[in-house]
Amino acid sequence: MNAIPTIEKKGGVSTLLVDGKPMILLAGEVHNSSTSSLEYMEDVWTHGKKLGMNCLLLPITWELLEPEEGHFDFTLVDGLIGQARAHDMKIVFLWFGTWKNAQSTYAPEWVKRDLKRFRRAQLEKGQNFMLMKKFHNLAYSTLSYLCEETMRADAAAFAALMAEIRRIDSDYHTVVCVQVENETGMMAAARDHSDEADTLFYSKVPSDLAAYLRENTDTMVPEIREAVLGGQADGNWEEMFGAQAEEMFSAYYTARYVNTVAAAGKQEYPLPMSVNCWLNREGAIAGIYPSGGPISKVREIWRFCAPSIDLYSPDIYLPDFQGIVSEYTRRGEPLFIPECPTHSYAASRNLLCVGKYHAMCYSPFGIEDMGQPLNASQMALFGADPSDPALNKSQDVETYSQINHLLDGMMDKLLSKYGTTELDAASGEFESESSFHMDGVKIKVKYTEKEGGLLILRESMQEFYILAHHAWLNFQSDSPEKPGIDILALEDGQFVDGVWHRRRRFNGDEIVSNTFTADEPVLLRVKLFTYC
Numbered sequence: 001m002n003a004i005p006t007i008e009k010k011g012g013v014s015t016l017l018v019d020g021k022p023m024i025l026l027a028g029e030v031h032n033s034s035t036s037s038l039e040y041m042e043d044v045w046t047h048g049k050k051l052g053m054n055c056l057l058l059p060i061t062w063e064l065l066e067p068e069e070g071h072f073d074f075t076l077v078d079g080l081i082g083q084a085r086a087h088d089m090k091i092v093f094l095w096f097g098t099w100k101n102a103q104s105t106y107a108p109e110w111v112k113r114d115l116k117r118f119r120r121a122q123l124e125k126g127q128n129f130m131l132m133k134k135f136h137n138l139a140y141s142t143l144s145y146l147c148e149e150t151m152r153a154d155a156a157a158f159a160a161l162m163a164e165i166r167r168i169d170s171d172y173h174t175v176v177c178v179q180v181e182n183e184t185g186m187m188a189a190a191r192d193h194s195d196e197a198d199t200l201f202y203s204k205v206p207s208d209l210a211a212y213l214r215e216n217t218d219t220m221v222p223e224i225r226e227a228v229l230g231g232q233a234d235g236n237w238e239e240m241f242g243a244q245a246e247e248m249f250s251a252y253y254t255a256r257y258v259n260t261v262a263a264a265g266k267q268e269y270p271l272p273m274s275v276n277c278w279l280n281r282e283g284a285i286a287g288i289y290p291s292g293g294p295i296s297k298v299r300e301i302w303r304f305c306a307p308s309i310d311l312y313s314p315d316i317y318l319p320d321f322q323g324i325v326s327e328y329t330r331r332g333e334p335l336f337i338p339e340c341p342t343h344s345y346a347a348s349r350n351l352l353c354v355g356k357y358h359a360m361c362y363s364p365f366g367i368e369d370m371g372q373p374l375n376a377s378q379m380a381l382f383g384a385d386p387s388d389p390a391l392n393k394s395q396d397v398e399t400y401s402q403i404n405h406l407l408d409g410m411m412d413k414l415l416s417k418y419g420t421t422e423l424d425a426a427s428g429e430f431e432s433e434s435s436f437h438m439d440g441v442k443i444k445v446k447y448t449e450k451e452g453g454l455l456i457l458r459e460s461m462q463e464f465y466i467l468a469h470h471a472w473l474n475f476q477s478d479s480p481e482k483p484g485i486d487i488l489a490l491e492d493g494q495f496v497d498g499v500w501h502r503r504r505r506f507n508g509d510e511i512v513s514n515t516f517t518a519d520e521p522v523l524l525r526v527k528l529f530t531y532c
């Protein structure tokens with residue numbers, strides 16, 4: 001029982017092990033301010049539980065953890081862990097330290113006030129603060145990724161947090177992962193413009209980084225590969241990387257900083273550690289999105305600088321959900337989504353992430369509001385689109401809960417198929433029809449609503465478990481030698497303690513011409529037989 005949560009990579013798939021057993025985090029992230037009150041959180045746990053979640057992603061903020069330098073208050077940390085245990089749920093803590101959304105608003109007062117000791121980034125020469133002209137004129141300031149004093153202070157606070165988690169949780173494993181900082185990088189400029197930054201930027205690129213980048217061009221996004229191969233073989237950042245130099249410079253120093261914080265924490269208690277990404281919209285330039293943050297574009301720099309980081313997690317609010325998921329899994333990294341919308345595609349995306357991408361974590365953001373009409377800022381964040389009403393509607397809580405409970409019940413089965421072709425999924429958001437071909441049978445699906453989805457797991461020869469929602473299914477032979485097909489068994493039910501519990505057995509009107517329609521989320525056991 002004493003094995004610390006860890007990530008195991010086996011047969012090309014990475015899974016989170018908790019108490020030595022694989023686990024999928026069917027999770028939810030709470031709003032930024034919820035965890036500042038244990039009393040407020042009581043209802044949030046109940047809501048998360050109702051949604052079938054087994055884990056919550058919860059901010060721990062530097063300002064409340066260390067209100068005075070060297071004086072730590074663990075009331076919230078200990079209280080949240082106690083609440084999670086009472087609700088039989090797990091926690092991923094989110095460390096809001098130096099950075100939260102590319103700003104430093106969660107740094108304690110004693111850090112914010114001391115501009116000399118804890119230097120701010122200069123967005124323009126001599127400017128610690130500015131209004132972002134290209135970003136709704138919002139006021140902006142951030143601590144500098146070059147300030148060693150801030151890095152040491154943040155690392156010390158994070159180490160104290162991890163030591164406390166070890167103290168109260170190393171026998172229980174309620175906390176299974178920790179996110180280090182939140183959406184790092186800097187806005188308004190592609191790099192710090194202080195004198196110190198200029199000196200470093202116009203000095204030679206560290207030779208170990210340059211060598212690593214040249215050896216790892218295969219996995220790079222095209223613009224970084226071109227920059228690495230196209231620039232001078234040796235020289236300063238601009239000479240070596242041209243137009244990409246400023247973002248690469250910021251990535252190098254941000255990743256080193258975050259790694260120092262993560263390593264200090266791991267020294268106390270080595271839980272898996274993640275970083276989340278504020279994504280770069282297609283065609284946007286660094287500074288319009290946080291420059292130097294851990295996006296796929298600069299992954300090779302982060303991987304070189306941050307060996308203590310285990311997971312790179314996209315916060316997916318942009319519309320191209322599948323494209324982003326593919327980008328963040330193409331290097332063989334596990335899918336860990338800490339934030340995504342609670343609009344009405346939330347449930348079908350959950351099925352897709354688990355079934356098709358064998359995700360480690362799927363976690364909509366702001367679960368307190370799931371089921372409530374979306375407000376204006378959520379509409380903007382979620383990419384509201386009148387031509388797709390599903391984007392403007394909140395996820396139905398009952399549906400989300402049913403799907404999560406069914407997934408949770410079959411977790412061992414799902415995990416036994418992770419990394420194989422015997423587990424797949426598709427969703428009505430991305431296609432109106434899908435076909436799955438396995439064991440000489442074809443399972444054709446038409447989605448009766450765009451919010452529909454389907455996950456299929458091959459149990460044994462021509463026997464499947466299918467989790468379907470808003471889907472019409474048709475079972476056909478896929479083999480010319482055996483064109484006939486019978487449905488030997490079609491039933492719905494659920495797994496309880498790993499054992500299948502049948503509810504209805506379907507036949508007659510419900511399966512005319514080998515079809516079945518799933519209006520509500522339903523888990524089916526299907527046994528087919530092909531013959532000639």
Ligand code: DGJ
Nearest residue numbers: 032101182183315339381
């Ligand atoms: C992304 C951040 O990581 C979250 O903390 C939150 O601020 C959302 N954006 C916006 O609601």
